Amino acid sequence: MKNNVFVMDHPLIQHKLTILRDKRTGTKQFRELINEIAMLMCYESTRDLPLKEVKTETPLMTATTKKLAGRKMAFVPILRAGLGMVDGLLTLIPAAKVGHIGMYRDPETHKPIDYYCKLPADLDERDVFVLDPMLATGGSAIDAVARIKEFNPKRIKFLCIIAAPEGLEAFTTAHPDVPVYCAGLDDCLNDHCYILPGLGDAGDRIFGTK
Numbered sequence: 001m002k003n004n005v006f007v008m009d010h011p012l013i014q015h016k017l018t019i020l021r022d023k024r025t026g027t028k029q030f031r032e033l034i035n036e037i038a039m040l041m042c043y044e045s046t047r048d049l050p051l052k053e054v055k056t057e058t059p060l061m062t063a064t065t066k067k068l069a070g071r072k073m074a075f076v077p078i079l080r081a082g083l084g085m086v087d088g089l090l091t092l093i094p095a096a097k098v099g100h101i102g103m104y105r106d107p108e109t110h111k112p113i114d115y116y117c118k119l120p121a122d123l124d125e126r127d128v129f130v131l132d133p134m135l136a137t138g139g140s141a142i143d144a145v146a147r148i149k150e151f152n153p154k155r156i157k158f159l160c161i162i163a164a165p166e167g168l169e170a171f172t173t174a175h176p177d178v179p180v181y182c183a184g185l186d187d188c189l190n191d192h193c194y195i196l197p198g199l200g201d202a203g204d205r206i207f208g209t210k
């Protein structure tokens with residue numbers, strides 16, 4: 001395992017991931033779980049945020065305490081399925097800006113086709129968290145991060161819920177400077193480039209389109 005890949009083995013994440021994978025889990029619960037897992041992943045993946053010391057008046061005395069050192073952040077979901085993770089992260093970091101990148105995989109070639117990109121204007125001042133529940137071949141994430149790099153953000157992290165080894169290898173080779181956080185590292189891809197065991201089509205399960 002490369003040292004910039006973090007598989008989150010926290011019991012709450014693993015428990016929720018198991019329910020997410022279950023084919024009997026319906027759209028409402030699926031959506032809730034994606035957001036809950038994203039929130040827990042946000043907590044873990046922001047562990048290295050810098051802090052500064054401040055003076056705080058408690059009801060009893062003045063104390064030296066800590067606050068975030070003014071780091072600006074942006075969340076960029078890859079449409080559609082990445083949208084399902086945004087609210088979970090915003091629960092913990094409500095001041096973050098949100099950009100969007102639209103990508104879909106060609107059903108024949110499995111190559112990503114981009115159709116939309118709208119990012120915060122001041123991305124060069126921000127840490128960017130790119131969000132997509134599924135890293136399969138890695139094509140969508142690789143292209144999305146390449147697009148974001150054109151705007152010179154301070155740092156980029158990629159958060160996915162399930163990664164396939166093939167996608168992880170491709171992504172970390174293309175973007176060795178971008179840490180990857182995932183909840184599950186699965187076995188392989190099938191002939192249609194779906195992750196096994198996976199959870200099926202994330203976009204369809206979030207939005208109920210199948």
Ligand code: PRP
Pocket residue numbers: 078079080081082103104105110112132133134135136137138139140141167193201202203204
């Ligand atoms: C899914 C998923 C990723 C992509 C992963 O999106 O949300 O964006 O596939 O596959 P890759 O790693 O092989 O590129 P999809 O193309 O199904 O679009 P959707 O989210 O709009 O349904």
Ligand code: URA
Pocket residue numbers: 081134136193194195196198199200201202203
């Ligand atoms: N996209 C999905 O939604 N699921 C997969 O398993 C692979 C790509």
